[in-house]
Amino acid sequence: MILTVDVGNTRIKAAVFEGDTALENFVFEKKELEKKIEIILKKFPDCTDLVAASVGQIEKEAFLTFENVLKIHFLTHEDAFPFANKYATPKTLGIDRMVLAAGAVLQFPQKNRLVIDAGTCITYDFIDENDNYLGGAISPGLRLRYESMHNFTARLPLLTLEAPVSYIGNSTTQAMHSGVVNGFVYEIDGFIDEYRRQFSNFIIILTGGDAEFLAKRLKNTIFANSNFLLESLSQTYQYKIDND
Ligand SMILES: Nc1ncnc2c1ncn2[C@@H]1O[C@H](COP(=O)(O)OP(=O)(O)O)[C@@H](O)[C@H]1O
Ligand SMILES: CC(C)(COP(=O)(O)O)[C@@H](O)C(=O)NCCC(=O)O
Ligand SMILES: [K+]
Known part of the structure; x- marks a missing residue:
């Protein structure tokens, strides 16, 4: 199970995926990031990975508090893209x-x-x-x-x-x-x-x-x-x- 997080300039969108299926979606503000991720992980304890992309004012560090429970991947230009x-x-x-x-x-x-x-x-x-x-x-x-x-x-x-x-x-x-x-x-x-x-x-x-x-x-x-x-x-x- 993976938790995907999209940090836009207005708000944050997140979803838990099991394979290609989104099990649940979440929308929240930047200041709620940590609290919401905690709630999501409580509800979906089988999440093993978190993948995030940010164009807003949130950097990789914001996710590192969860490093001991999840594998964190913060996408950058250095990643492999299929184009x-x-x-x-x-x-x-x-x-x-x-x-x-x-x-x-x-x-x-x-x-x-x-x-x-x-x-x-x-x-x-x-x-x-x-x-x-x-x-x-x-x-x-x-x-x-x-x-x-x-x-x-x-x-x-x-x-x-x-x-x-x-x-x-x-x-x-x-x-x-x-x-x-x-x-x-x-x-x-x-x-x-x-x-x-x-x-x-x-x-x-x-x-x-x-x-x-x-x-x-x-x-x-x-x-x-x-x-x-x-x-x-x-x-x-x-x-x-x-x-x-
Ligand atoms: N609750 C909401 N809060 C803010 N914008 C909203 C809301 N519901 C719909 N919108 C619309 O969504 C647009 C922002 O889209 P969104 O995809 O969330 O942006 P971003 O990915 O840039 O954060 C705004 O132009 C606004 O009209
Ligand atoms: C154009 C954007 C501000 C759009 O952000 P969003 O509306 O998704 O919050 C973002 O993709 C961005 O900061 N782009 C950098 C410039 C570029 O894509 O050329
Ligand atoms: K956009």
Whole structure:
């Protein structure tokens, strides 16, 4: 049994895996890390390994208190990944994006793949059928759009996500919901259309905290898999063990 931990910029997601099956999922804040892991391990005492990837402000040291009960693996760029990294700055590529790309390659062999992770930021990652990681895009996520409009203006309120009533927002709040949500949806559909012009065939994986909200609003039909990063962590770890 392995415990996978994904430290994002907004929150931490974790899951216990038995083979390929996620037995239970957990979501918590950075400050709760130690306490939550203790609770998870009490509930799943058969966990033997912990595999973590972090793009947030949590480093390997945070997990070392559990070293005497679990084998800890904190993924880094030095690990084995099942693709050729063609990013011009491979060392600055987010470890979460590397794990997503690894999961896409391992779950969908010999296909062009586009991974869209709608988290704090939206990340787009393209891995071609020859397993070359080509790159993609980074843009502000849904909540970040609401927060940055509030933080960088004098008059815009801080709103929480709401589906807009119409494209033509008839009030400040409706205009903001229209701008954030419709802008978000148009951006993603626009990126997908652009990739289609370049690659006739590819599969799309949509994940992240806003994936489900998004999936039903896109012109392109895509199924959301909110668990894709955690699944990919488990598979990347297995790949590392097999290739060590
Ligand atoms: N309880 C929640 N707390 C924070 N964000 C949430 C919550 N539920 C849904 N979200 C949405 O999830 C997005 C963050 O996604 P997530 O995948 O958790 O980010 P990250 O992996 O970067 O930490 C935000 O844009 C927000 O709209
Ligand atoms: C782009 C990100 C901030 C996304 O983080 P997230 O939204 O998953 O919290 C993260 O992948 C990151 O810090 N990347 C480093 C830059 C890069 O990937 O090129
Ligand atoms: K992301």
